[in-house]
Amino acid sequence: MKDLIKNSWHFSRPDLAKSLTSRLTDPLFSRIALLGARRIGKTMFILRDLSPALSDSGCIPIYISMWANKNAPHKEMINKLNQTHKILAKKSTLSEVLNSEITKLAVAGINLEFKKNDSAITILDDELILLQNLLRDIIEKSKGKRVVLLLDEIQHLISDKNFSSFQYGLRTILDELNENISVLYTGSSRAGMKAMFNNKDMPFYNSANQSEFPLLNMSFISFCTTKMHEQYNLSYNSSEMFDFFNSVNSSPYWIIRLVRHLVMEQRDLKSSIQYIKGIITKESDFDNLLDELTLIEKIVFVRINRSKSLYSKEAYLAYKKYNIEATRSSILNAIKKIKNKRLITKVGSSYLIEEAGFIIAVEGYLTKVEVDTTL
Numbered sequence: 001m002k003d004l005i006k007n008s009w010h011f012s013r014p015d016l017a018k019s020l021t022s023r024l025t026d027p028l029f030s031r032i033a034l035l036g037a038r039r040i041g042k043t044m045f046i047l048r049d050l051s052p053a054l055s056d057s058g059c060i061p062i063y064i065s066m067w068a069n070k071n072a073p074h075k076e077m078i079n080k081l082n083q084t085h086k087i088l089a090k091k092s093t094l095s096e097v098l099n100s101e102i103t104k105l106a107v108a109g110i111n112l113e114f115k116k117n118d119s120a121i122t123i124l125d126d127e128l129i130l131l132q133n134l135l136r137d138i139i140e141k142s143k144g145k146r147v148v149l150l151l152d153e154i155q156h157l158i159s160d161k162n163f164s165s166f167q168y169g170l171r172t173i174l175d176e177l178n179e180n181i182s183v184l185y186t187g188s189s190r191a192g193m194k195a196m197f198n199n200k201d202m203p204f205y206n207s208a209n210q211s212e213f214p215l216l217n218m219s220f221i222s223f224c225t226t227k228m229h230e231q232y233n234l235s236y237n238s239s240e241m242f243d244f245f246n247s248v249n250s251s252p253y254w255i256i257r258l259v260r261h262l263v264m265e266q267r268d269l270k271s272s273i274q275y276i277k278g279i280i281t282k283e284s285d286f287d288n289l290l291d292e293l294t295l296i297e298k299i300v301f302v303r304i305n306r307s308k309s310l311y312s313k314e315a316y317l318a319y320k321k322y323n324i325e326a327t328r329s330s331i332l333n334a335i336k337k338i339k340n341k342r343l344i345t346k347v348g349s350s351y352l353i354e355e356a357g358f359i360i361a362v363e364g365y366l367t368k369v370e371v372d373t374t375l
Contacts, residue, residue, distance in 0.1 A: 009227065009256065010048050011220050017045070017053035020184070024148050025057060029209055030182040031174075033154075033197050036213035037354050038188040039253040045213075046150050046186065059146045059182075060084070060138070066156040072121040073156060074131065074166045081134040088141040120160035128169040135173060139180045147181045149174075154185040155192030158202065167203040174207075183208070190345035190352055215250040218242055224259055234262060236269045244273050248357045254280060277360045286361035293338070296324050298362050300334040304344060304351045305359045310335070322366075 023029040036042050047063060054061040062084050069076040139147055157163045174183060185208055187193045196204050221242045228234045241255070248254045258276045265272065281287060293301070299319060300310060309315050310331050319326035335351075338344055343358060344351045353359065 009224075009259075010044065011041075011216065011223050011252065013045055013049050014053070016214060017049040020050055021053045021057050021059075024054065024182040024184060025059065025146055027179070030178075031185075031208040032183070033185040033187075033193055033208040033210045034213045035187065035190045035193050035210060036215075037190070037249055037251075037352070039251040040213060040215060040249070041252045042186050042188070042213050043152055046152065046184070050184075051150065054148050059148045060088070060142050061148045061150055062138075063150040063152065065152040067153040070156065071119060072123075073163065074123040074127055074170075075121075077170075078127060078131055078134065081131065081138060085134055085138055085141070088138060120162035122162045123166040123169060128165075128173075131169070132173045132176075135177060135181070139177065149181065149183045150186070151183060152186050153188060155187035155189050155196055158192060158196050164203075171203040171207065186213070189342055190347070190354060191339070191342050194345065194347075216245075216252055217250075220252060221245055221255070224255060228259060228263065232263050234266065236262065240269055240273075244276075247360060248280070249353050249355075249359070251357065254357060277364070280357040281361040281364065284355075284357060284361075286358055289341070289358065290361055290365055292341070293362075294334070295322055296326060296330060297334040297337050298366060299324070300331060301338050301343060301362055302359065302366065304335075304338075305353055 020032070020034075023032060034042065043065075051061040051063060062080060064077050064080045066073040066076070069079075135147075157167050174181065185193070185197075185204075187196075193210070196202055197206065197208055197210060199205055218238070221238050225236055225238045225241065228236065241258070244258065245251075245255055254276060257279065258272060261267075261272050261275060262269070267275075290298070296319065299322060303310055303315065303318070311328060316326055335344075339346065343353070343355050345354055346352075
């Protein structure tokens with residue numbers, strides 16, 4: 001077991017886990033919505049860092065992904081609550097449930113993210129009653145320990161009108177159990193999460209304290225390069241790898257893919273990065289997405305990613321370089337289009353990138369149509 005822990009490629013974040021545990025056990029912050037783009041390590045952090053920290057603090061963490069059964073997320077929730085109820089009745093540990101989720105994530109991986117909805121199922125009244133009773137029984141069997149629901153990909157509940165009854169029912173149940181339960185909502189779409197919690201016409205309006213999931217930094221890259229050197233006697237430039245990390249919006253998923261390629265092929269870092277960039281475009285179906293965007297929309301997306309102005313004299317010169325006579329109206333339309341594609345989300349006066357790695361595909365396209373891509 002010690003060797004497995006030593007060889008693990010999971011980058012632990014104990015300080016963040018401790019901070020969130022403190023907040024989730026404080027009645028003032030018992031409802032938290034954690035926002036962040038896809039593939040920045042939220043789910044693995046919840047399963048590998050936060051859940052153990054919650055358990056160590058005397059809580060009962062219950063992880064439930066709304067993507068595990070995309071057509072009927074309420075059935076997945078009932079299933080997970082049933083599992084927890086049985087384990088508590090046996091007075092055994094919850095770790096087996098969490099370990100099964102880690103295994104499922106490792107096996108299913110990317111396929112779980114893109115599984116399509118066939119036909120969304122509406123929750124039945126009997127199922128709502130069952131869900132409520134299960135939660136009440138779990139709280140009772142917890143004997144004073146705080147129950148913490150970890151509801152992942154919660155924004156999925158606004159993806160189909162057939163989930164409306166589940167939303168309203170779940171919000172009502174959680175409000176009724178307010179003093180006895182904490183909830184952490186996480187999702188891979190800031191736009192979806194904000195629509196869910198900021199829209200006064202939605203069931204979960206204003207029901208949670210919202211905050212951004214902190215991104216990994218250079219320490220994660222150092223962790224990876226150190227392990228490659230220790231385990232495989234391979235040495236690579238951390239700064240170059242960190243530049244690539246930034247280009248994929250601080251996504252550990254793509255860094256681990258890069259590490260696997262480096263270890264298997266033992267090629268130079270530059271060519272391996274180019275290989276992974278090709279994989280990103282291919283696997284994420286970015287080619288089709290690129291076809292759906294006009295040239296001005298692509299340029300606006302790049303300028304947003306680079307935190308450059310959209311309406312300045314310098315910006316209009318950049319558009320003109322691509323033979324685009326941009327106007328304020330056309331720029332606003334471009335922003336609207338890429339927002340509707342859920343590629344960006346506006347937070348305050350700033351825009352945040354939603355799709356890790358798409359910038360690589362866009363910049364690659366612009367390089368083909370114009371040598372100078374300083375924009």
